[in-house]
Amino acid sequence: MSAILHTSKLQAFYGRTKALHGLDFEVREGGITTILGANGAGKTTTLRAVCGMIPTQGDVTFNGQSIAGKATEDIVRLGVAQVPDGRGTFVNLTVEENLRLGAFTRKDKAGVLQDFERVFHLFPVLLQRRHQQAGTLSGGEQQMLAIARALMLRPRLMLLDEPSFGLAPLVVQELFAILRAINRDEGVSMLLVEQNASLALELADHAYLLETGRAVLSGTTEEIKRDESVRRSYLGY
Amino acid sequence: MEILVQQIVAGLATGGIYASLALALVMIYQATELVNFAQGEMAMFSTYIAWSLMNVGLPYWAAFFLTIAISLAGGILIQRGIIRLFEKAPILSVVIVFIGLLLIFQSTAGWIFTYLIKPFPSPFPQAAVTLGTVQFGSHDLGALGVTIVVLVLLYVFFRYTSLGLAMRAAAQNPVSSRLVGIRVGWMLALGWGLAAAVGAVAGMMVAHKVFLDPLMMGGILLYAFAAALFGGITSPGGAVVGGLTVGVLENLVGAFVPFVGHELKLTVALVLIIGVLLIKPSGLFGKAVVTRV
Numbered sequence: 001m002s003a004i005l006h007t008s009k010l011q012a013f014y015g016r017t018k019a020l021h022g023l024d025f026e027v028r029e030g031g032i033t034t035i036l037g038a039n040g041a042g043k044t045t046t047l048r049a050v051c052g053m054i055p056t057q058g059d060v061t062f063n064g065q066s067i068a069g070k071a072t073e074d075i076v077r078l079g080v081a082q083v084p085d086g087r088g089t090f091v092n093l094t095v096e097e098n099l100r101l102g103a104f105t106r107k108d109k110a111g112v113l114q115d116f117e118r119v120f121h122l123f124p125v126l127l128q129r130r131h132q133q134a135g136t137l138s139g140g141e142q143q144m145l146a147i148a149r150a151l152m153l154r155p156r157l158m159l160l161d162e163p164s165f166g167l168a169p170l171v172v173q174e175l176f177a178i179l180r181a182i183n184r185d186e187g188v189s190m191l192l193v194e195q196n197a198s199l200a201l202e203l204a205d206h207a208y209l210l211e212t213g214r215a216v217l218s219g220t221t222e223e224i225k226r227d228e229s230v231r232r233s234y235l236g237y
Numbered sequence: 238m239e240i241l242v243q244q245i246v247a248g249l250a251t252g253g254i255y256a257s258l259a260l261a262l263v264m265i266y267q268a269t270e271l272v273n274f275a276q277g278e279m280a281m282f283s284t285y286i287a288w289s290l291m292n293v294g295l296p297y298w299a300a301f302f303l304t305i306a307i308s309l310a311g312g313i314l315i316q317r318g319i320i321r322l323f324e325k326a327p328i329l330s331v332v333i334v335f336i337g338l339l340l341i342f343q344s345t346a347g348w349i350f351t352y353l354i355k356p357f358p359s360p361f362p363q364a365a366v367t368l369g370t371v372q373f374g375s376h377d378l379g380a381l382g383v384t385i386v387v388l389v390l391l392y393v394f395f396r397y398t399s400l401g402l403a404m405r406a407a408a409q410n411p412v413s414s415r416l417v418g419i420r421v422g423w424m425l426a427l428g429w430g431l432a433a434a435v436g437a438v439a440g441m442m443v444a445h446k447v448f449l450d451p452l453m454m455g456g457i458l459l460y461a462f463a464a465a466l467f468g469g470i471t472s473p474g475g476a477v478v479g480g481l482t483v484g485v486l487e488n489l490v491g492a493f494v495p496f497v498g499h500e501l502k503l504t505v506a507l508v509l510i511i512g513v514l515l516i517k518p519s520g521l522f523g524k525a526v527v528t529r530v
Contacts, residue, residue: 092409101400
């Protein structure tokens, strides 16, 4: 399997502070890679760096093309959809308007209509809430809306920032089942950032462990799960 | 009674002009949280462009639409060429830039067109329209009609088109907008263009009544501020209601409160601005902004 996303010596900065110190990782075509780590390890920063939302050095390759230094909106137009932390929905717009915005860059009207059907099928609650302002949805519903909006782009790669954050365990299970289905049925590759390591390791095929902006461990999820230190620090057994 | 109805209709006509200009202010405020002090002068300059076009022989409506197109392009250019450079600058710097723009437009207009007051034509008939026993000025009715068309077009654009939706999204949440592929910078520029175009219509409609000179928008912009604040600077609908209210109020107070008369009319706007800021700073329809710190 080839890599759809690949970084080499990726560094990222907040002002003068370096937050990533030369990160190499990849997401395989059709695969799910997860980035684990404690608060402040640089997980969210990694996603922001890939999307060109903060200044970076080093190289990022998407689908064989270098995207380092490109504007966020141009990277998105290549088929990279990010579901940011804090969900990033347009709270003053309706659910339907949020979804329309997700497909903003697409020209194929028929395909967009199909995708409306598809996300309403995946998340029936969004159909019920179609004309409601996104800000009035519950946390779980907003997370579903954020993922649905990302799907409206018909992305080749989804970047997910802590999709489980602040959600009830049952909702989280439902959400991860949907993510698995999207990956399996539609071949959408994913880069998943999670604090909930056991959940992420169930879903992903490859994992990287980040500490203060550096990858200290990487491998298939099976290997990572067997690692003594990961088990103690992140899985808790 | 007839005088009252007459005054109300005349008030609605000027109110519509305040509403358009207030809407232009709100459009830019929503995207940037800044009040464009140069909005009135930009409208004045657009009106001079229309005047020049008619002077070289273009018919009124041709000049009218060409001026709107030029203003749209001009607004976009001003944002891309000047305002964008101050994107990350402190608010006060941007305010100074706005005041600088105001002065540039005013003195450039004076330099090119002189400060001599010029008549500006109306596309509507001279004769008054009589309904029952009440007479209305044709220009008042026509200007009101033009304003309504502009407002409806803007509403449809922002409510139903993808571009309008993208502009609203970019104003509300630039970060998320980039993440769905919206070119936020261009949306801001387009907002400036639309504001300039709407201002141009207001300028062309009001110039027939106040006559054309480089200082003509000073008082009108003050009313537009009053209108925007009254309706709530965060609410486009509020700006329209505010504009119409201010227009009618100004006319009624001028006509029926003897000591105000024509001379003190502008004070009405100031009283309204101070009153709103004291009693309900978010305006009639505006949202009070709550910030977590």
